Amino acid sequence: MKDKSIYTLHADVCKALAHAIRIEIIDVLKGKEMSFSEILERTGGLKSNLSQHLSVMVNKGILVSRKNGQNVFFKLSSPKVQRACHLMREVLIDKLNKHQSILNHKK
Amino acid sequence: MKDKSIYTLHADVCKALAHAIRIEIIDVLKGKEMSFSEILERTGGLKSNLSQHLSVMVNKGILVSRKNGQNVFFKLSSPKVQRACHLMREVLIDKLNKHQSILNHKK
DNA sequence: TTAACAGTTCACAAATTTATGAACTATTAA
DNA sequence: TTAATAGTTCATAAATTTGTGAACTGTTAA
Numbered sequence: 351m352k353d354k355s356i357y358t359l360h361a362d363v364c365k366a367l368a369h370a371i372r373i374e375i376i377d378v379l380k381g382k383e384m385s386f387s388e389i390l391e392r393t394g395g396l397k398s399n400l401s402q403h404l405s406v407m408v409n410k411g412i413l414v415s416r417k418n419g420q421n422v423f424f425k426l427s428s429p430k431v432q433r434a435c436h437l438m439r440e441v442l443i444d445k446l447n448k449h450q451s452i453l454n455h456k457k
Numbered sequence: 458m459k460d461k462s463i464y465t466l467h468a469d470v471c472k473a474l475a476h477a478i479r480i481e482i483i484d485v486l487k488g489k490e491m492s493f494s495e496i497l498e499r500t501g502g503l504k505s506n507l508s509q510h511l512s513v514m515v516n517k518g519i520l521v522s523r524k525n526g527q528n529v530f531f532k533l534s535s536p537k538v539q540r541a542c543h544l545m546r547e548v549l550i551d552k553l554n555k556h557q558s559i560l561n562h563k564k
Numbered sequence: 565t566t567a568a569c570a571g572t573t574c575a576c577a578a579a580t581t582t583a584t585g586a587a588c589t590a591t592t593a594a
Numbered sequence: 595t596t597a598a599t600a601g602t603t604c605a606t607a608a609a610t611t612t613g614t615g616a617a618c619t620g621t622t623a624a
Contacts, residue, residue, distance in 0.1 A: 354481065357477040357481045357484070358477040359549055359553075360480045360542075360546055360549055361474070361475055361476050361477040361479070361480045363545050363546075363548055363549045363552075364471065364474040364542075364545050365475040365581095367471040367474070367545075368468055368474070369468050370461060370464040370465040370467075370468040371464070372468070373467045373468045373471065374461065374464045377464070385600095386601060387601085396583075396585080397601070397602090398585075398601090398602075398604095399583060399584075400601095401601060401603085402582085402583090402602085405602080410552075411548055411549065411551070412548065417590095417601095419591065419592075419600090420590075420591050420600045420601080421600070422600080422601065422602095427548065427551070427552075428551060430544045430547055430548050430551075431544075431548060434540075434544035435541075437537045437538075437541035437544070438470050438471050438474075438537075438541050440537055441470055441518055441534065441541070442467055442470045442518065444518070444534070444537075445517075445518030445534075446466075472611095476612085493570070493571060494571085497571095503613075503615080504570085504571070504572090505571090505572075505573085505613085505615075505616090506612085507571095508571060508572055508573085509613090510612095512572080524571095524620095526570090526621065527569065527570045527620080527621050527622065528570070529570080529572095565624100566624085567622105567624080568623080568624095569620100569621080570619100570620085570621080571619085571620090572620100573618070573619090574616085574617075574618085575617100576613105576614090576615105577612100577613090577614090578612080578613080578614105579610105579611080579613095580609100580610080580611070580612080581608100581611080582608080582609070582610085583606100583607090583608080584605100584607090585605095585606100586604085586605090587602105587604075587605100588602075588603070588604085589600100589601085589602075589603090590599100590601085591600080592597105592598085592599075592600100593596100593598075593599095594595100594596080594597075594598095
């Protein structure tokens with residue numbers, strides 16, 4: 351049988367996008383590097399929770415981090431992440447538009 | 458507070474990519490339309506399981522389906538899906554390459 | 565009508581993911 | 595040294611996702 355482990359690895363990377371908080375982090379991190387506390391300021395919530403989400407994203411290769419003194423800075427590992435995320439957002443928008451136009455047709 | 462429901466919707470679309478079987482389905486469906494049974498032939502597994510995965514993908518707007526007689530045909534809802542998926546695959550490959558080059562440096 | 569075929573739905577157990585708060589580590593300042 | 599700050603780790607309970615097989619629906623053929 352064909353080896354499917356590449357699909358598991360690929361899905362693991364995609365899982366790093368599969369949570370509202372993590373999508374928000376990508377949104378906030380678009381293009382720039384930001385410290386943990388700045389991200390926390392923008393997203394809100396518990397810092398333990400944010401730390402866990404960030405660590406998932408770093409482990410899956412979506413983000414990279416570096417430590418400077420007491421602070422840890424995060425950024426997207428590549429512009430590809432932002433592009434992929436943007437495409438998925440468009441798929442969502444397309445779907446919402448289609449639903450809207452179906453509704454308009456019915457009235 | 459800022460409204461975050463767009464992040465939830467966006468993450469829901471991304472969740473449709475977050476499973477090995479669903480990544481395989483996208484891979485198999487690249488560019489072409491295919492019937493349920495053809496997809497089942499290629500991916501293997503239980504048909505009830507495949508049917509559930511396909512229904513998740515249709516509901517999230519990743520796939521569209523049409524019925525013709527006894528057969529149901531599926532295709533990607535847009536080339537954007539394939540492009541996003543490909544970008545995430547590249548993020549994975551980049552990560553694997555980086556790990557590889559770190560290993561080479563150590564020996 | 566009955567049987568066969570294609571696919572979906574359902575119930576449920578198992579696995580995975582998530583949020584929370586407490587405890588912990590590391591760095592800087594007093 | 596002690597205290598404060600920044601962030602991580604850990605345990606655990608709750609929520610969500612997943613795989614399985616049986617039952618079901620709809621379509622075609624005999």
